Amino acid sequence: RKEVEQDPGPFNVPEGATVAFNCTYSNSASQSFFWYRQDCRKEPKLLMSVYSSGNEDGRFTAQLNRASQYISLLIRDSKLSDSATYLCVVLSGGYNKLIFGAGTRLAVHP
Amino acid sequence: DTGVSQNPRHKITKRGQNVTFRCDPISEHNRLYWYRQTLGQGPEFLTYFQNEAQLEKSRLLSDRFSAERPKGSFSTLEIQRTEQGDSAMYLCASSLMEMNTEAFFGQGTRLTVV
Numbered sequence: 694r695k696e697v698e699q700d701p702g703p704f705n706v707p708e709g710a711t712v713a714f715n716c717t718y719s720n721s722a723s724q725s726f727f728w729y730r731q732d733c734r735k736e737p738k739l740l741m742s743v744y745s746s747g748n749e750d751g752r753f754t755a756q757l758n759r760a761s762q763y764i765s766l767l768i769r770d771s772k773l774s775d776s777a778t779y780l781c782v783v784l785s786g787g788y789n790k791l792i793f794g795a796g797t798r799l800a801v802h803p
Numbered sequence: 804d805t806g807v808s809q810n811p812r813h814k815i816t817k818r819g820q821n822v823t824f825r826c827d828p829i830s831e832h833n834r835l836y837w838y839r840q841t842l843g844q845g846p847e848f849l850t851y852f853q854n855e856a857q858l859e860k861s862r863l864l865s866d867r868f869s870a871e872r873p874k875g876s877f878s879t880l881e882i883q884r885t886e887q888g889d890s891a892m893y894l895c896a897s898s899l900m901e902m903n904t905e906a907f908f909g910q911g912t913r914l915t916v917v
Contacts (some may be wrong), residue, residue, distance in 0.1 A: 709914070728903075732827070735910035736894060780845050790859040790904055791836060793845040803846065 694719055699781050699794035706801055710771045714797045716764045716781030725784035728759055728766050730777045731796065737780055740766075771801045805829060809895050809909035816885055824912045828897030835878050836906065837870055838875045838894040840913055846894055852878060854899065885916045 699716045706712050718726075726743035741754040742747065743764050747792040754767040764781055808827040813881065816822050828835050833854050838846035850860045854875040867885075872878040881887055892913050898906040 697845075699845075711914065718846070736910050739905045742905075759872070784860070790848060790851045791898075792848060792858060793838070794842075795845040 694706055695790045695794075696720060696785060697781055697783050697794040701795055701797060703798040703800050706771050706799070708771055708773060708801055708803055710801075711767065711769045712771060712777055712799065713768075714766045714781075714799075716766075716794055718762050718764070718781075718783045718785070720783070720785045721759075721762060724789060726755075726763075726764050726800045727782040727791075727792075728753075728755055728783075729780040729782055732777050737793075740779070755767075756799060758759050763797040768799075771799075773801050775801065776801045806878075807895060807897050807907050807909035809893075811912055812910065813886050814915070815911045816914070818885055818916055820885055820888060821881065821883045822885060822914065823879055824893055824895075824914075825879050826895030826909060827877045827879060827910050828898075829907055830876075830894070830896035831899070832907075834898045834906075835872055836896040836898075837878070837880050838896065839894045840911075841890075842892055849880070881915075885914075887916050890914055890916045893906070 729737040730740045735744040738756040743757045747756045752769045756765045778796040780796045810825045819911045835852045840846045843896040852872040868885045872905045891913045896906040896908045
């Protein structure tokens with residue numbers, strides 16, 4: 694079983710839609726959680742950190758459920774520019790290394 | 804530019820040759836990661852340094868791969884006797900040691916083994 698698992702998608706949604714991605718992680722001792730965004734042929738960039746209390750940044754909301762070991766990302770009012778791959782990232786392991794999921798592809802169409 | 808820098812950006816090599824990539828992290832960052840990414844997959848962890856100490860190396864990594872960070876600043880990743888399966892994007896990232904801090908990525912080195 695992979696340490697971090699995501700639905701690869703693709704999610705094809707119209708502009709203005711609300712879309713949600715989930716991610717599960719296997720190591721219950723994991724400390725920190727993030728969502729990264731990766732555009733085609735570009736490097737990953739931090740979208741937002743995920744806190745236990747949940748956090749919101751404009752149209753983006755991240756949630757953490759430690760009991761069920763999953764993380765979610767909600768995107769409201771999708772824009773064409775949101776089209777990208779969203780990577781779930783967990784700080785895990787004895788030396789706290791960053792482990793990435795395979796990513797979920799989002800395609801927003803007019 | 805004070806971001807993470809990787810060189811070269813592209814490398815084409817013949818099977819069996821050795822290649823070396825360089826990563827210059829953000830100057831105050833003490834953590835440095837190497838990842839490999841193939842099409843449609845997320846970055847796969849290869850190895851990780853804290854200052855000059857290599858803390859962990861992926862079990863997926865064969866003995867043909869070696870990485871160094873001799874003075875706790877830049878790092879090199881060497882692949883010996885390259886194989887076609889080594890073709891991928893090699894990404895370097897750096898961060899501070901504290902929890903919840905962002906890791907910044909370089910633009911990667913795209914390796915093609917022919």
